[in-house]
Amino acid sequence: MRLNRILLSAPLVVVALVIQVTILARLQLPGAVPDLMLLVVLGLALVYGHVGGSLVGFFAGLLADLAPPSDHAIGRYALVLCIIGYVAGLTRPDNGQHRSATLPLVVVIGAAIGSTLMYAAVGSLVGDTAARHVGILGLLLSATLYDLLLAPFIVPLVMALARRTEPEPLVGDGSGSPNGTAGGRDSGYGWLTTGTGLKASRGAMKSIKSVRTGARIGSQRGGLLGKSARDKVGRIKGVKRL
The missing domain is CATH 1.20.5 (Single alpha-helices involved in coiled-coils or other helix-helix interfaces)
Incomplete structure (x- = not known):
C-alpha cells in the first residue's frame, strides 16, 4: 500500500475501533453490535480495490482481535475482514467511482450477512459456540439492520476521504469512453x-x-x-x- 493510504486508513480504523468498543458495545442493543469497523473497511475497499481492501481488512480485524476485551481467538476477525475487504474491492469500477449508491448499498448488505456467517463459522471451527446460544438468525437480522442504518453516514464519508488520497486518472486511459477521457470524469476534464x-x-x-x-x-x-x-x-x- 502507498504511504498516503496508510496515513488515512490507520486513523480511521483506530477511531472506528474506539467508538465501537467504548460507545456502541455499551448500548446494550438487542442482537449484534453495530459493526463500525466493517463499514470503514468497506468504504476504503470500494475506493482502493481488492488488494488495498484485503490489507486494510486484515490489519483492522487483527487490531480488533487484540483490543480488549478480547473474548475470541486472535486472527478470527482479521480473516473475516480480509475476505470481506477483498470481495468488496472487486466491485470497484475501472474509473474508481460508482455511478449510483445501489452497488455500495448491496455491498453493505452482503458484507453484513457474510461477515456474521463467516465469524460464526470460524468460531465453530475453533470451538466457540456462542453464536448458537444467541441465535444466528437474530444476529443476521440485527447486524444487517444496524449496518444499513449507519452506512449512509459512514461509507460515503470514508469514500470521499479515500478519494482525496488517490491520484487523478490519466486522460485517454483506454477505458472506452469518448474523446479518450476517463469514464465518469468527463465533467471534471471538460473545461480542459x-x-x-x-x-x-x-x-x-x-x-x-x-x-x-x-x-x-x-x-x-x-x-x-x-x-x-x-x-x-x-x-x-x-x-x-x-
Whole structure:
C-alpha cells in the first residue's frame, strides 16, 4: 500500500475501533453490535480495490482481535475482514467511482450477512459456540439492520476521504469512453478539453486569416508588377513607333 493510504486508513480504523468498543458495545442493543469497523473497511475497499481492501481488512480485524476485551481467538476477525475487504474491492469500477449508491448499498448488505456467517463459522471451527446460544438468525437480522442504518453516514464519508488520497486518472486511459477521457470524469476534464479546443480553433482561424492576407498582398503586388511591366512595354513600343 502507498504511504498516503496508510496515513488515512490507520486513523480511521483506530477511531472506528474506539467508538465501537467504548460507545456502541455499551448500548446494550438487542442482537449484534453495530459493526463500525466493517463499514470503514468497506468504504476504503470500494475506493482502493481488492488488494488495498484485503490489507486494510486484515490489519483492522487483527487490531480488533487484540483490543480488549478480547473474548475470541486472535486472527478470527482479521480473516473475516480480509475476505470481506477483498470481495468488496472487486466491485470497484475501472474509473474508481460508482455511478449510483445501489452497488455500495448491496455491498453493505452482503458484507453484513457474510461477515456474521463467516465469524460464526470460524468460531465453530475453533470451538466457540456462542453464536448458537444467541441465535444466528437474530444476529443476521440485527447486524444487517444496524449496518444499513449507519452506512449512509459512514461509507460515503470514508469514500470521499479515500478519494482525496488517490491520484487523478490519466486522460485517454483506454477505458472506452469518448474523446479518450476517463469514464465518469468527463465533467471534471471538460473545461480542459473545451479550452484547448477553443485555443486550437482560434489558432487555426488566425493562420487562415494570415494566409488569406498574404494571398491578397501577393495578388496586389503581382497586379502592381504586371501593370508596371505593361506600362514599360507600351512605352518601348511608343518609342519604336516614333
